[in-house]
Amino acid sequence: MMWIIWILSWLLILTGCVFIVAGGIGLVRMPDLYTRLHAASVTDTGGAIFVMLGLFLQALFVYGSWFIAAKVMIVLFFTLITSPTASHALAKTALLSGFVPTDANGKPILDSPETAQRLARSRPEAS
Amino acid sequence: MFVAATLALLVTMILTLFRALVGPTIFDRLLAVNSFGTKTVLLIAVYGFLTKRPEFLDIALVYALINYIGTIAVLKFFEYDDLGSGAYQEDDF
Numbered sequence: 414m415m416w417i418i419w420i421l422s423w424l425l426i427l428t429g430c431v432f433i434v435a436g437g438i439g440l441v442r443m444p445d446l447y448t449r450l451h452a453a454s455v456t457d458t459g460g461a462i463f464v465m466l467g468l469f470l471q472a473l474f475v476y477g478s479w480f481i482a483a484k485v486m487i488v489l490f491f492t493l494i495t496s497p498t499a500s501h502a503l504a505k506t507a508l509l510s511g512f513v514p515t516d517a518n519g520k521p522i523l524d525s526p527e528t529a530q531r532l533a534r535s536r537p538e539a540s
Numbered sequence: 541m542f543v544a545a546t547l548a549l550l551v552t553m554i555l556t557l558f559r560a561l562v563g564p565t566i567f568d569r570l571l572a573v574n575s576f577g578t579k580t581v582l583l584i585a586v587y588g589f590l591t592k593r594p595e596f597l598d599i600a601l602v603y604a605l606i607n608y609i610g611t612i613a614v615l616k617f618f619e620y621d622d623l624g625s626g627a628y629q630e631d632d633f
Binding site for chain 2: 419422423426427429430433434436437438440441446449450453456457460461464465467468471472476481484485487488491492495496498499500502503506507509510512
């Protein structure tokens with residue numbers, strides 16, 4: 414009976430590892446900051462979810478204590494809340510400082526950094 | 541199993557450090573540091589289970605939150621050029 418748990422957590426953690434390595438490679442190879450943001454969040458969300466689910470199974474059945482499993486879920490909960498928020502804040506600040514995103518073949522999407530700043534401004538201009 | 545996860549995490553951390561060193565803009569570096577932090581959270585959790593000491597999860601939780609606060613503090617400094625002063629409250633650009 415226990416081997417089912419071990420096989421399941423093996424599969425989950427290996428899938429998490431695939432996500433983590435894929436995100437890491439994406440972080441290096443992506444051309445632009447905004448695409449790297451996507452690659453970094455692949456590791457944060459995909460990797461974290463699968464690895465933590467694997468640990469959840471381990472904690473619940475192998476360690477047999479629901480408290481550790483609850484802790485694993487709390488860590489996952491906070492990771493899934495903080496990392497998208499950080500990525501959003503990073504993209505907003507980059508846009509605010511006039512970093513214009515470019516499309517697939519390198520042509521900037523916005524016509525000028527000023528429009529990028531205007532788009533990213535949280536409050537209307539204090540004119 | 542946990543060793544495989546630890547190795548994958550260490551390899552990805554090296555890639556993230558490479559991006560942190562090479563990253564052209566400041567935001568690439570900050571993204572790499574933030575991503576490195578979340579990988580450390582996973583590494584702490586997996587290492588805790590590797591050495592059969594699940595108390596490590598508390599450390600992982602604290603690290604996840606501190607890492608987030610650090611990133612947001614640096615971003616706030618980028619945006620407002622000052623962390624503490626309330627001067628930007630009224631005429632925020």
